[in-house]
Amino acid sequence: MISGDVLSAIAMTEPGAGSDLAAMRTTAQRTDKGYVINGAKVFITNGLQAELVIVCAKTDPGAGAKGVSLFLVDASLPGFSRGKGIRKIGQHASDTAELFFSDLVVPHDALLGEEGRGFAYLMQELPRERLGVGAQAVGATEGVLAITLDYVQQRKAFGQRVADFQNTRFKLAEAGRAWRWQKPI
Numbered sequence: 088m089i090s091g092d093v094l095s096a097i098a099m100t101e102p103g104a105g106s107d108l109a110a111m112r113t114t115a116q117r118t119d120k121g122y123v124i125n126g127a128k129v130f131i132t133n134g135l136q137a138e139l140v141i142v143c144a145k146t147d148p149g150a151g152a153k154g155v156s157l158f159l160v161d162a163s164l165p166g167f168s169r170g171k172g173i174r175k176i177g178q179h180a181s182d183t184a185e186l187f188f189s190d191l192v193v194p195h196d197a198l199l200g201e202e203g204r205g206f207a208y209l210m211q212e213l214p215r216e217r218l219g220v221g222a223q224a225v226g227a228t229e230g231v232l233a234i235t236l237d238y239v240q241q242r243k244a245f246g247q248r249v250a251d252f253q254n255t256r257f258k259l260a261e262a263g264r265a266w267r268w269q270k271p272i
């Protein structure tokens with residue numbers, strides 16, 4: 088993965104389980120031939136291209152967060168399928184897709200770490216990722232506001248700058264207050 092030879096994804100989110108990850112319904116049942124995975128995931132970054140997917144699934148559905156385990160899943164295995172790509176307004180360098188697992192059998196050694204510790208592994212890393220996503224969102228929003236401020240000062244309509252229309256000023260004041268924007272227009 089580090090050398091770029093394998094493109095990967097991590098599949099946690101489900102249609103009914105996002106922030107509340109412990110509510111996931113995808114299961115991985117241990118059998119003699121391996122783990123049998125059934126379920127569906129949504130909003131998976133690199134979902135359309137990934138060759139290796141870390142799939143989060145319940146190995147003990149009655150144990151809540153303590154029943155979650157992680158699996159290294161080869162996306163070429165039978166029972167692994169990809170849905171359509173989801174259209175986004177940004178982050179076009181990566182795709183976002185649905186994934187489906189139907190009686191997907193992975194070997195016992197596809198288990199990543201210990202059984203039942205998957206949720207704990209995720210919680211070790213997710214706060215850092217969420218902080219990054221938050222910083223990205225603030226940066227992008229400030230950037231959009233800066234471009235808009237520039238535009239409304241340059242563009243003229245009906246004989247005046249767009250920045251001089253009262254409604255434009257209301258809207259910008261609202262946006263500026265939300266983001267503590269200091270720059271006067």
Ligand SMILES: Cc1cc2nc3c(=O)[nH]c(=O)nc-3n(C[C@H](O)[C@H](O)[C@H](O)COP(=O)(O)OP(=O)(O)OC[C@H]3O[C@@H](n4cnc5c(N)ncnc54)[C@H](O)[C@@H]3O)c2cc1C
Binds near residue numbers: 104131132133178
């Ligand atoms: C571009 C993109 C890429 C992504 N990539 C991945 C990926 O690679 N792998 C992956 O597993 N997931 C991925 N995700 C999914 C992401 O992790 C989830 O979107 C995130 O966890 C939030 O889940 P959710 O969208 O289901 O919303 P939730 O946060 O679960 O919210 C669902 C609903 O409940 C409401 N709600 C939630 N909490 C509360 C509360 N405390 N009080 C009141 N209302 C509440 C919300 O307002 C919303 O209406 C991606 C998402 C996006 C947008």
